Amino acid sequence: MNKFYIILPLLLALLVYNLNPSVPNGLEEKWKYQILMIFLKIVGSVGKFIGMFESGDDKLHNTLIGMNSVASFVSELYATDHFGPGVITSEADFNGTKVYIYQPPVTSDQLLPGFVYFRGGGLLYGNSKSFEGIAKKIAFRVNTVVINVDYTNTYYNKFPGPVNQAFGAVKWFMSHAEEYGVDPNRIAVGGDSAGGYLSTVISHLVHDDKSIPNLKLQILIYPWLQCLDFHMPSYQKYEADFGINTGFVNRQSMAIICSFHAWGITNLRLIQKLIENKHVSPSFRKSALYRKTFGHDLLPAAYRDNSYYKGASLPDDGDEDFWNESKEIFLDPRFTPQLRKNMTGLPTAYVMTVGYDSLRDEGYLYVQQLKRAGVNVTWAHYERGWHGIHWTKAGFTFRLQEKVHDDFLMFVRNNL
Numbered sequence: 001m002n003k004f005y006i007i008l009p010l011l012l013a014l015l016v017y018n019l020n021p022s023v024p025n026g027l028e029e030k031w032k033y034q035i036l037m038i039f040l041k042i043v044g045s046v047g048k049f050i051g052m053f054e055s056g057d058d059k060l061h062n063t064l065i066g067m068n069s070v071a072s073f074v075s076e077l078y079a080t081d082h083f084g085p086g087v088i089t090s091e092a093d094f095n096g097t098k099v100y101i102y103q104p105p106v107t108s109d110q111l112l113p114g115f116v117y118f119r120g121g122g123l124l125y126g127n128s129k130s131f132e133g134i135a136k137k138i139a140f141r142v143n144t145v146v147i148n149v150d151y152t153n154t155y156y157n158k159f160p161g162p163v164n165q166a167f168g169a170v171k172w173f174m175s176h177a178e179e180y181g182v183d184p185n186r187i188a189v190g191g192d193s194a195g196g197y198l199s200t201v202i203s204h205l206v207h208d209d210k211s212i213p214n215l216k217l218q219i220l221i222y223p224w225l226q227c228l229d230f231h232m233p234s235y236q237k238y239e240a241d242f243g244i245n246t247g248f249v250n251r252q253s254m255a256i257i258c259s260f261h262a263w264g265i266t267n268l269r270l271i272q273k274l275i276e277n278k279h280v281s282p283s284f285r286k287s288a289l290y291r292k293t294f295g296h297d298l299l300p301a302a303y304r305d306n307s308y309y310k311g312a313s314l315p316d317d318g319d320e321d322f323w324n325e326s327k328e329i330f331l332d333p334r335f336t337p338q339l340r341k342n343m344t345g346l347p348t349a350y351v352m353t354v355g356y357d358s359l360r361d362e363g364y365l366y367v368q369q370l371k372r373a374g375v376n377v378t379w380a381h382y383e384r385g386w387h388g389i390h391w392t393k394a395g396f397t398f399r400l401q402e403k404v405h406d407d408f409l410m411f412v413r414n415n416l
């Protein structure tokens with residue numbers, strides 16, 4: 001605990017320094033959101049400070065290491081028992097990847113369903129321990145065994161590293177499910193944001209691997225699905241709502257996340273290209289595949305409101321050379337799951353989106369894609385919700401968070 005007393009005065013100084021983030025009026029429980037943003041900014045600032053003692057040349061990489069050590073420290077401080085009273089926690093190694101296991105308190109002779117959870121954080125921030133609250137809540141409320149996969153962040157583990165770890169862990173769990181009292185035919189995957197991305201890709205890979213049964217459900221909470229279009233109407237709305245480079249999922253922060261995912265480093269040239277939306281070649285942007293997957297005309301008219309929507313980027317702006325160097329990654333359906341050719345036969349899906357989110361539109365487009373392929377999909381949209389609402393923070397609950405959780409937990413209970 002003595003570490004805490006050293007950091008406390010520093011936190012207070014930073015708190016005063018960081019006041020006043022801009023927040024749109026329609027956002028539910030705006031004041032609470034502001035407090036949370038200040039807290040996260042402080043974590044970021046302390047992380048930056050700690051990162052200064054790292055030796056590498058990539059400053060952002062050093063900052064991330066610093067931030068994640070603060071995040072680990074904070075998550076150790078925080079009790080999560082009230083999210084799932086009586087849930088039994090343990091750690092294990094699933095074929096080389098660390099996981100946390102949560103067993104519900106009710107013992108039973110029958111096999112239970114299983115739920116594999118992938119945390120959010122852009123594959124870049126935090127660790128699975130900071131998602132213990134929601135993992136316990138799922139175990140308790142659904143009476144299911146939850147596996148929280150602690151995959152390695154992309155600054156040590158670029159694409160396809162996290163996908164391989166996630167798939168390895170799921171496959172291992174599905175082949176050993178009964179040892180954990182779980183029915184391998186009743187396993188769901190799910191996660192928020194980057195965890196939604198991993199869940200999407202894992203649903204594809206499990207479907208294609210005939211040595212294991214298909215997953216029962218995929219639960220995608222405001223999933224992050226693509227690095228191809230940073231000027232979707234929802235990106236434009238987010239910038240109009242929060243201001244440039246402000247908020248959890250602004251264009252710059254998403255470009256950084258994509259850079260680390262693709263290359264494991266801060267590739268400044270890439271980040272600038274992404275922000276300008278000039279990283280995709282004109283021919284690919286004009287292709288039928290691109291238009292039927294990401295065309296803005298596939299979105300409801302209300303999502304292209306001219307109070308914020310200024311149209312799509314011009315396809316001819318793309319940089320052919322850049323695309324040639326990077327397209328192998330971008331076109332890989334494990335990187336851009338919406339480019340998978342055949343969505344038929346994928347598990348029943350629950351897709352949640354929120355109004356204050358740059359990623360609203362990719363979530364919506366995936367819902368439509370699944371529907372067209374005949375997949376059973378339920379779409380839950382919360383207009384006043386914001387990207388981050390799902391993440392549980394001890395003693396800091398949002399009203400809408402309760403509803404968001406109740407809705408998806410009821411879905412899981414009824415369908416798993």
Ligand SMILES: *[C@@H]1O[C@H](CO)[C@@H](O)[C@H](O)[C@H]1NC(C)=O
Nearest residue numbers: 095096167168169171172175
């Ligand atoms: C475990 O990992 C190894 C190599 O990493 C792989 O060959 C094997 O198929 C995995 N086993 C399962 C059950 O996923």
Ligand SMILES: *[C@@H]1O[C@H](CO)[C@@H](O)[C@H](O)[C@H]1NC(C)=O
Nearest residue numbers: 281319320321322323324325
């Ligand atoms: C990109 O690659 C394609 C073939 O893969 C080639 O035809 C084209 O000339 C390349 N473009 C540039 C600008 O290098």
Ligand SMILES: *[C@@H]1O[C@H](CO)[C@@H](O)[C@H](O)[C@H]1NC(C)=O
Nearest residue numbers: 207208341342343344345346
């Ligand atoms: C798509 O996938 C489904 C289920 O796996 C399969 O039955 C169907 O033949 C596939 N369609 C095409 C065009 O490959």
Ligand SMILES: *[C@@H]1O[C@H](CO)[C@@H](O)[C@H](O)[C@H]1NC(C)=O
Nearest residue numbers: 348375376377378411414415
């Ligand atoms: C689709 O999912 C809903 C909601 O769980 C369920 O009620 C319905 O029976 C499912 N339909 C099919 C065709 O599986």
